[in-house]
Amino acid sequence: MRLPPFNYTGPDTLEQALDLLAGHGPDAKILAGGTDLLVRMKKGLLAPKMLISLKALKDLAYIKKDKDVIRIGARTPLADIIASDLVQKEAAALATACQRVGAATIQHFRGTIGGNILQDNRCFHYNQSAFHRSGRQACHKDGGKICYARDESDRCNSTCQSDGAAALMALDARLVLASKGNERTVALTDFYTTDGIQPFAMEPHELLKEIIIPASGGASAYHRLAYRSAIDYPIVCAGVLLKADAGKTDTIGEARIVVGAMARSPLFLAKESAELKGKTFTDTEAFHKAGNGAMNSASTFAVHNVGATLEYRCAMVSEMVVRALNDAARAIQA
Ligand SMILES: Cc1cc2nc3c(=O)[nH]c(=O)nc-3n(C[C@H](O)[C@H](O)[C@H](O)COP(=O)(O)OP(=O)(O)OC[C@H]3O[C@@H](n4cnc5c(N)ncnc54)[C@H](O)[C@@H]3O)c2cc1C
Ligand code: SF4
Structure with missing residues (x-):
């Protein structure tokens, strides 16, 4: 598999990058590490005319505490986040x-x-080589009119398998999107569309500049299931945040449960989260109830398109949620 032809440019400043994005519009793609983008280009899933590299924009790689939030630059390598004492302490998920x-x-x-x-x-019907896909009728994401993952679906049901997004949604993160002469902040929970062809509510001329995480004062945790412990994407995952009640330190004041790799976006489960308020951190029965509720809610969105059977992935939602809740509860009591 070879890369299609493209032009490459490496701006030295954010302003230059935004000018380039404004000028090229949908013909351009931002190149960060390239570990997702270049693989898709090699498979013939997209062929942008221009790649705008963030390599020289070292200013977009940082992790810092700013009053009551943590700010992370969009170009920050995953390794820096893993090694950060600040993230480990205040955003463990x-x-x-x-x-x-x-x-x-x-x-x-x-x-x-x-x-x-x-x-x-x-989606395993789509993330294949051009040769593989040429052997069957095109699905919505490939420009056709059918979906192999859900019969009669009028849209694409491809799955968001980002580990980072599921954890960040549990942490109630916000994204700062920059474009030429403009900047806006959007909650991660509001960042997704309902169509897997274009899953993000952002414009082609916008660049993700920063991620903002509220310093919660609580404890968070993340669990995921994959075929192998390395190389593989999650087939189901859960991120949770627990905060203590202001008056009673043994009681949950606020909970956020997010399930990932089950739908077009990570799913914030508002009902199951709210039901944990007022329970103690040792109430394992309440955690199992939340896990079962999460399983039922998430199952309505899932389709069989990312490996393992749908039944198995649905059944494991509960387990991931309970494990994450137990970890967060232990951490907050430590
Ligand atoms: C073998 C393999 C296994 C993987 N396993 C996992 C896994 O387990 N979990 C997981 O979450 N991911 C996984 N990935 C996906 C990917 O490697 C990671 O998600 C990685 O963090 C992507 O970052 P990147 O900088 O390489 O993104 P890139 O490939 O550079 O970019 C990805 C997309 O985001 C856009 N983009 C990037 N930065 C910006 C920005 N600042 N503003 C606007 N647009 C931007 C690009 O245009 C592109 O469309 C895997 C990939 C491979 C090849
Ligand atoms: S979910 Fe359906 S439309 Fe989307 S990529 Fe898969 S088969 Fe295609």
């Missing part, structure tokens, strides 16, 4: 999630957190 991504080579040499969030949704 993210450190764990980054540690699970792909393999050490992706975490340490190439992969960035921005690219991790913005990696394309996946």
Whole structure:
């Protein structure tokens, strides 16, 4: 598999990058580590005319505490997040999630957190070579009118398998999107469309600049299941955040449960999260109830398109949620 022809440019400043994006529009793609983008280009899934590299934009790689938030530059390598004392202490779910991504080579040499969030949704009917796909009718994402993963579906149901996004949604993160002369901040929970062809609610001329995580004062945890402990994407994962009640330190004041790799976006489960308020950190029965609720809610979105049977992935949602809740509860009591 060879890369299609493309032009390459490496701006020295953010302003130059935004000018280039504004000028080229949908013909251009940002190149961060390239571990998602270049693989898709090699498979003939996209052929941007221009790649705008973030390599020289060292200013976009940072992790810092700023009053009551943690700010992470979009070009920050996954390895820096894994090694960060600040992230380990105040956003443990993210450190764990980054540690699970792909393999050490992706975490340490190439992969960035921005690219991790913005990696394309996946589906085993689509993420194949051009030769493989040429043997059957095109699906929605390939320009056709059918979906192999869900009968009669009018849209693409490809799955978001980003470890980082599931953890960040549990942490209630926000994204800063920059474009020429403009900047906006959007909650990660509001960042997704309902179509896997273009899963992100962002414009082609926008660049992800920064991720903002509220310093919660609580404890977070992340668990995921994959075929192998390395190289493989998650087939189901869960990120949770628990905060203590202001008056009673043994009681949950706020919970956030997010299930990933089950739908077009990570799923924030508001009902199951709210039901944990007022329970103690040792109430394992409540954790199992939340796990079962999460399983039922997430199962309605899932399709069989990312490996393992759908039944197995659905059944394991509960287990991932319970494990993450137990870890976060232990951490907050320590
Ligand atoms: C073998 C293998 C295993 C993998 N396993 C996992 C896994 O287990 N979990 C997981 O989450 N991922 C996995 N990945 C996917 C990918 O490697 C990681 O998500 C990685 O963090 C992507 O980062 P990157 O910088 O290389 O992204 P890139 O490939 O450079 O970019 C990905 C997408 O985001 C866009 N983009 C990147 N940065 C910006 C920005 N700042 N603004 C606007 N657009 C931007 C690019 O245009 C592109 O469309 C795997 C990949 C491979 C090849
Ligand atoms: S979910 Fe359906 S439309 Fe989307 S890539 Fe898979 S088969 Fe194609």
